[in-house]
Each structure stands twice: as structure tokens, then as C-alpha cells.
Amino acid sequence: MTGQMIFFIIFALIAITGAVLIIALKRISHRVVSMAFSFMAVAALYFLLGAEFIGIIQIMVYVGAITILFVFGMMMTDHRNFSFGPDPRKWQQALSFVGVATLLGLMLYGISTLDMHESTQPFVGSVEAIGLELYGHYFIAFLGSAFLLTSALIGAIVIARKEAD
Amino acid sequence: MVPVTFFLALAAILFCIGLYGVLTRRHLVIVLVCIELMLNSVNINLVAFSAIGPFANITGQVFTLFVITVAAAEAAVGLAILIALYRNRNSIDVIKHDLLRW
Amino acid sequence: MDYLLMFLYAVAVLMVLLGGVTFAILAERKVIGAMQLRPGPNRHGPWGVFQTIADVLKLLLKEDVIPANADKKIFVLAPVLAFAPAFSVMAVLVYSSTVGGADINIGVIYFLGVSSITMLGVLMGGWSSNNKYALFGSIRGVAQMVSYELPLILSIIGVIIMVGSLNLTDIVNYQANMGMWFIVPQFLGFAVYMISSIAELNRSPFDLPEAESELVAGFFTEYSGFRFAMFMLAEYTYAIAIAGLATTLFLGGWLGPAFLPEIVWFMLKVVAVMFIWFWLTATLPRARVDQLMNFGWKVLIPVALLNIVLTSIYKVWMG
Numbered sequence: 001m002t003g004q005m006i007f008f009i010i011f012a013l014i015a016i017t018g019a020v021l022i023i024a025l026k027r028i029s030h031r032v033v034s035m036a037f038s039f040m041a042v043a044a045l046y047f048l049l050g051a052e053f054i055g056i057i058q059i060m061v062y063v064g065a066i067t068i069l070f071v072f073g074m075m076m077t078d079h080r081n082f083s084f085g086p087d088p089r090k091w092q093q094a095l096s097f098v099g100v101a102t103l104l105g106l107m108l109y110g111i112s113t114l115d116m117h118e119s120t121q122p123f124v125g126s127v128e129a130i131g132l133e134l135y136g137h138y139f140i141a142f143l144g145s146a147f148l149l150t151s152a153l154i155g156a157i158v159i160a161r162k163e164a165d
Numbered sequence: 166m167v168p169v170t171f172f173l174a175l176a177a178i179l180f181c182i183g184l185y186g187v188l189t190r191r192h193l194v195i196v197l198v199c200i201e202l203m204l205n206s207v208n209i210n211l212v213a214f215s216a217i218g219p220f221a222n223i224t225g226q227v228f229t230l231f232v233i234t235v236a237a238a239e240a241a242v243g244l245a246i247l248i249a250l251y252r253n254r255n256s257i258d259v260i261k262h263d264l265l266r267w
Numbered sequence: 268m269d270y271l272l273m274f275l276y277a278v279a280v281l282m283v284l285l286g287g288v289t290f291a292i293l294a295e296r297k298v299i300g301a302m303q304l305r306p307g308p309n310r311h312g313p314w315g316v317f318q319t320i321a322d323v324l325k326l327l328l329k330e331d332v333i334p335a336n337a338d339k340k341i342f343v344l345a346p347v348l349a350f351a352p353a354f355s356v357m358a359v360l361v362y363s364s365t366v367g368g369a370d371i372n373i374g375v376i377y378f379l380g381v382s383s384i385t386m387l388g389v390l391m392g393g394w395s396s397n398n399k400y401a402l403f404g405s406i407r408g409v410a411q412m413v414s415y416e417l418p419l420i421l422s423i424i425g426v427i428i429m430v431g432s433l434n435l436t437d438i439v440n441y442q443a444n445m446g447m448w449f450i451v452p453q454f455l456g457f458a459v460y461m462i463s464s465i466a467e468l469n470r471s472p473f474d475l476p477e478a479e480s481e482l483v484a485g486f487f488t489e490y491s492g493f494r495f496a497m498f499m500l501a502e503y504t505y506a507i508a509i510a511g512l513a514t515t516l517f518l519g520g521w522l523g524p525a526f527l528p529e530i531v532w533f534m535l536k537v538v539a540v541m542f543i544w545f546w547l548t549a550t551l552p553r554a555r556v557d558q559l560m561n562f563g564w565k566v567l568i569p570v571a572l573l574n575i576v577l578t579s580i581y582k583v584w585m586g
Contacts, residue, residue, distance in 0.1 A: 008167045012175045019182040019202055028192060029338060029394065035198050036387060038179075042205055045175075048167070049216040052373050054229050056380035058208075061233050064383030066201060066240045068409060071390055073244040074194055075406075077251040089189075089260070096188035104181040111173045116219050123221030127373055127433060133227050145234040152238035160245035162252075 007048055014041035028074050036067045050124040172213035179206035193250070193257040197243045204236045276368065280357050288503040289319045294538075295545050302549040323496060331492035338395035345395060346490070346497035349388030352381045353505040360511045361435045363521040363529035374435040375427065378512055379420055385505060386412050389476070392498070393486035404485030407556065408469060408476030414563045415466035415473075421571035422459035425578040426516050429453070439520035448519035452581075455574040457517045459567050461543070464509045466563065468502065470544055472551035473559055510540040 018038025025031045039062040046055035134142050179202060186199030208229045215225025251257050293308065293315065300307025308315035333339055359374040361367035371377060386409050393405020426449050427433060430441045442448055450457050466473040469485075477485030487498045514520060514536040523532035554562070 002166075004167055008171065012171075015175065016178055016182070019179050022195065022198055022202065023182065023186045023190065027338070028194060029341060031195060031198070033341060033344070033391065035202070038202070039205065040384075042209060045172070045209065046212055049172075049212055051212045051216055051226055051229075052371060053376070054208075054212055054226050056373060056376050057230065057233060060380040060383055061237055062201070062205070064380070064386060065413075066237060068386055068390060068413070069240055069244055070194060070198060071394065072409075073197075073247055075394070076248050077194070077257045093189050096185060100181050100185045100188070103184070104177060107177040107181075108174060111170050111177065114170055114173070116169065123216050123223075125215065125223045125226045127376075129223045130226055130230070133223050134230070138227055138231075141231060145231055148238050149234060152241050156241040156245035159242070160248045 004048060008045070011041045011044045011048065014038070015045070029071075032067060032070050032074060035070070036063050039063055039067070053125070053127045053130055166217060169213050169217050172209055172217075176206040176209040176213070179203075179209070191259045193247050193259055193262075194244075196259060197240065197247070200243075201236060201240060204232060204239075208232055277358075280368070281354065284354070284357065284504055284507065285500075287507055288500055289323070291503050291507065291541060292319045292322075292499075294541070295548070298542065298545040299549040302546070326496040327493050329492040331494065332489075334397060334489050336397045337489065338397065341391050341395035342489075343494075345388050345392035346494045346501070347388075348391060349385055350497050350501040350504065352384040352388075353501045353508060356381050356508045357504075357511075359435060360508065361439065361515065361520065362533050364436075366530055367436070370434070370436060372432070372434045375423060375433045375438075375512075375516075378508075379416075379423075382505065382508070383416065385501070388501070389486050392490070396486075396489035398489050400482045400484075401486050401488045404476045404478075404482045404488065407482075408486055411466055411469070411473065411475060411559060411563075414560060415463040415567070418459050418463040418563065418567035418571045419467055421568065421575060422456040422463065423516060424571075425453050425456040425574045428575070428578045428582055435515050435520075439515060439522065442519045443522055448517065448522070450517045453517060453574070453578070455570060455577070457513075459571045459574065460513060460517065461540075463563070463567055464513065465544060465547065466559065468506050468509060468544075470506070471548040472554050474553060475556060475559060478553060506541065506544070507537065510537045510544075513540050 015038050018034045018041060021034035022031050022038070025034065040059065043055045043058040043063070046052075046058060183199040183202035183206065186202070187196055190196055190199065211225040211229045211232070213225075215221060215223065215229075218225075247257065250262060254261060256262075296318070297307040297315070308318035311317040311321050333342060356378050358368045359371060359377050361370075361374075389408045389412070390405050393401040393403075393408070396402075426438065429449070429452070430438050432438065432441075438449075469476045476482075477487070482488070487495060490498060511533075514533060518536045518540070520536075521529035521533045523529070523535075527535075
């Protein structure tokens with residue numbers, strides 16, 4: 001049991017617990033906070049893998065921006081009552097549980113039988129390497145994501161603002 | 166070093182939790198949160214392969230950046246739609262929004 | 268053994284920080300008092316030195332009140348979420364050529380990324396209190412911090428383009444080789460950084476989230492006892508960290524004539540940056556919300572972008 005393994009288990013447990021709590025908790029504000037913890041644990045896993053830049057971007061975007069966005073979304077909508085009354089979809093719940101469990105079982109079986117020759121030396125991607133790749137090989141995609149973000153910004157404002165009537 | 170299969174298993178578990186949440190939860194904000202969770206689990210796979218996979222190189226991390234960009238845009242537009250829906254229908258229960266259902 | 272050393276370093280930084288925060292609060296009150304022609308705190312100890320210690324003791328001995336309608340778990344968690352990132356950004360600051368924390372090659376981005384978690388603490392504190400002043404304060408605070416994070420990051424990019432590295436040690440060494448601090452070639456960036464850091468720290472004249480005359484105490488209205496002390500601690504820790512980053516990026520870090528040790532130069536520069544903030548607090552009245560937002564989006568961000576363009580042209584021209 002190496003130090004990395006111990007840290008992996010700790011962070012994986014935090015991530016999974018946070019994800020389960022998103023589904024299990026009653027109050028919507030608690031769920032959003034547990035989401036933030038789950039995302040932070042995933043960022044820590046990126047650090048463990050040596051992808052420092054991606055880890056920091058994960059914290060910046062998910063914890064710093066998207067969680068705040070969800071909290072605002074929660075405030076602006078109905079957050080007082082935390083249950084919607086009886087669920088008419090009992091069958092669907094049971095069915096989706098069985099389906100998802102089967103999918104998970106299949107995936108875990110496939111992963112456990114996977115035979116890969118792993119590189120012994122972990123690859124450490126520096127920020128410079130990412131930048132060179134981003135501005136060289138993937139330049140068109142990079143520009144495309146810039147347009148995507150701009151249009152998402154404008155679109156979100158147009159959709160969410162009150163009608164000027 | 167942690168074997169890459171452990172990361173794959175973690176990503177699969179997170180993906181399935183997210184999928185179950187999307188299928189069964191009724192609160193629209195939580196549905197969006199679960200979609201973010203699924204995108205995140207895909208990112209774990211990409212970064213794990215880019216760091217300790219069989220052909221470790223930088224491409225996985227670059228793609229993770231693109232996925233994060235799309236996730237941010239999706240969250241912003243999704244919440245905007247949610248707020249517009251709430252203003253018009255006065256409910257964020259998924260079941261109530263079935264106008265387009267056959 | 269390595270882990271033990273890391274732990275000891277963190278404890279040492281925390282202790283120095285607690286002392287620093289104690290005297291930063293005292294210095295703020297003394298400086299503002301002097302500027303307004305009054306003595307400031309002068310009852311406890313000579314020259315009022317023990318005033319902050321007495322205040323902290325009072326806060327620790329007070330009853331810890333949690334409002335009946337508050338969301339208890341998040342109410343308890345919020346001060347921790349506000350303080351932990353403010354303290355963990357100290358991990359990458361470099362105090363002299365020998366004393367420093369983690370020497371990672373993404374130091375600047377680490378600082379900016381981790382400090383953005385503070386917003387979550389502010390929002391959660393205001394939201395969970397179940398109080399209208401706290402809610403207003405936290406919404407104002409988050410809107411302001413999100414808006415001013417952009418110019419803060421954009422103003423730093425000029426420095427990063429010139430150095431070509433995100434490592435704080437590299438940035439200081441570059442300034443040593445250049446023979447000039449970045450405040451001269453990057454003056455535009457420095458101005459934007461100083462203004463937006465004031466807004467980021469919720470300090471006057473941009474202290475809208477905790478405007479005493481409008482919102483009681485903003486997002487920590489309902490907090491008392493040691494949780495309140497923790498919010499104050501987070502605020503001043505973050506102020507010291509941002510002043511430390513300004514020192515490293517624009518004022519040459521530990522560089523200075525050799526008659527003083529390097530670490531003393533670093534601390535003197537941090538004190539100088541904080542003195543400018545205290546000065547502005549004593550001088551300027553509070554801005555309005557719309558003025559604040561207009562200034563951020565219509566003045567600071569374009570100026571920061573202009574700085575990036577000018578720096579890139581210079582960099583390409585000079586090779």
C-alpha cells in the first residue's frame with residue numbers, strides 16, 4: 001500500500017460519497033454543497049495523476065463557477081419545499097435502478113478483465129505542452145470553443161432575462 | 166502508482182450514479198447537477214489515460230479542457246432555460262413539464 | 268519525514284499569519300485613526316498593542332449563537348469554507364530565495380483557482396443564515412467577486428506573457444535579471460490589479476457586501492463568537508495573501524538592497540501594499556452597486572485587455 005494508493009482511496013471515497021449524497025439528501029442546498037465536495041475530490045485525483053493544470057481548471061470552473069451558478073439557480077426557483085408529493089413513476093424508478101445496476105456491473109466486469117500494458121513512468125503534462133497543443137494542433141477547435149462560450153453567454157442572458165413588456 | 170483500471174472503475178461508478186440521478190430525480194436543478202457529474206466522470210477517464218494509460222500523451226488533457234468548456238456552457242444555458250421555465254410554469258418538477266410528450 | 272516537514276512548515280506559516288492578522292487589524296485602526304486625527308485604540312497595553320488580542324479573547328468567550336431558522340450544517344461549514352482556501356493559497360507564496368512553500372510550476376494559477384473557492388463560503392454563509400441582510404450581502408458579494416475576478420486574472424496575464432512561466436520563483440528571478448520591477452513596464456496591469464483586488468477583498472471603497480450602514484454586517488450578520496472571528500480571519504488572511512501576490516508579481520518579491528535580509532524586504536513591500544488599501548479606506552466614500560459593476564465591466568476589463576495586447580506586441584517585437 002503506497003502513499004498514492006491511500007490518497008486515491010480517500011479521494012475516491014469522498015467523490016463517490018458526494019455523488020451519492022447528491023441523490024440521497026433531502027434539502028437542495030445540501031445537495032449542491034455535496035456536489036462541490038465531489039468535484040473538489042475529482043480535482044484532487046487529477047493532482048494525483050500529475051495533471052495539475054486540469055485540476056486547477058476543474059476547481060476554478062466547477063467549484064468556483066458552476067456551483068455558484070447552481071446556487072443562484074436554486075435561489076431563483078422553488079427551494080422551500082423539498083418533496084413534490086407522491087411520485088407517479090414507481091415503475092420507472094425500479095426499472096432505471098435495475099438498468100443502471102446492470103450497466104454498472106457490465107462496465108465493472110469489462111474493466112476487471114481488461115488487460116493493458118501500462119506505461120510504468122507516469123506522463124506529466126506541463127502547461128506549456130497543453131498550450132502548444134491547443135494553439136497548434138487544435139487551434140480550430142479552440143476558436144470554436146471560444147465562439148461556443150460567447151454564444152452561450154449571450155443566449156443565457158437572452159433566455160433568462162425578464163420579458164421587457 | 167495506482168493502476169489505471171482503478172480510475173476507470175471510479176469513473177464508471179460516478180457515471181452510473183449520475184445516470185440514475187438523471188433518470189429518477191424530479192428536481193430540475195438536480196438533473197442538471199447529475200449531468201455535470203456524468204461529464205466529470207468522462208473527464209476522469211480522459212485524464213487517467215493521458216497520464217498512465219498505454220499510450221500516455223497530452224491529448225487527453227486537451228480534450229478534458231474542451232469537455233469542461235462545453236460543460237460550463239451547458240450549465241449556463243441549462244440554468245437559463247430552467248429559470249425561464251420556472252417563470253412560465255411556476256414549477257421545477259420534471260413531471261410537470263410534459264407538454265411535448267405524446 | 269517529508270510529510271512531517273510539510274506539516275511543520277504549514278503550522279509555522281499559520282502561526283506567523285495569526286500574528287500578522289492581529290497586527291494588520293491593529294494597524295488598520297491606527298492608520299485610519301491617524302488620518303482622521305484621532306488616536307485610535309490606545310487602552311490595552313502601550314500604544315494599544317493588545318487591542319486585537321483583547322477583541323479576539325472577547326469573541327472566543329462569547330456565546331456561540333446559531334439562529335433557530337438557519338440551515339445548521341451549512342451555517343457551520345461556511346466559515347471553514349471561507350478560511351481554508353484563503354490559508355491554502357499561502358502554500359505557493361515565496362518569501363525569499365531560500366524560504367518558500369511548494370515550488371510548483373503553475374503557482375499563479377493555483378493561487379487564483381483556489382482563492383475562487385472563497386466565494387462559496389461567502390454565498391453559503393449568507394444563504395444559510397436565513398436573514399434578508401445576510402442574503403443581500405452575499406449576493407452582492409458574489410456578484411462583485413465574480414465580476415472583479417476577471418480583471419484580476421487579466422491584469423496578471425501581462426506579467427505571465429513577459430516572463431513565460433507561471434512559477435512565482437521564476438517571475439522574481441526574471442525581474443532580477445531585467446534589473447527592473449514589473450511595476451514599471453506593467454504599470455497598467457498593476458493599477459488594474461490593485462483596484463480589482465480591493466473589490467475582490469470586499470474592502471472600502473468597494474465594501475458593498477458588508478456595508479455597515481445598509482446591511483448591518485453583510486453576509487456574516489448572523490454570525491457570532493468564534494465563527495465571526497473565523498470570517499474576519501479569512502478576510503485578513505486573504506488580504507495578506509493578495510498583497511503577497513502583488514509583491515511577487517509587480518514589486519520584485521524579495522529583491523532589494525542587501526543591507527536588509529530578503530524576507531524583510533518581502534514583508535516591507537506587503538506592508539506597503541496594505542498601507543495603500545488602508546489609505547483608500549480612510550479617504551474614499553463607498554461606491555454604489557451600479558457604479559461598481561459599470562466600472563468593472565466597462566473600464567477595468569477593457570484596460571486589462573489593452574494591457575495584454577500591448578504586452579504581446581512588445582513581446583513579439585522584442586522577440
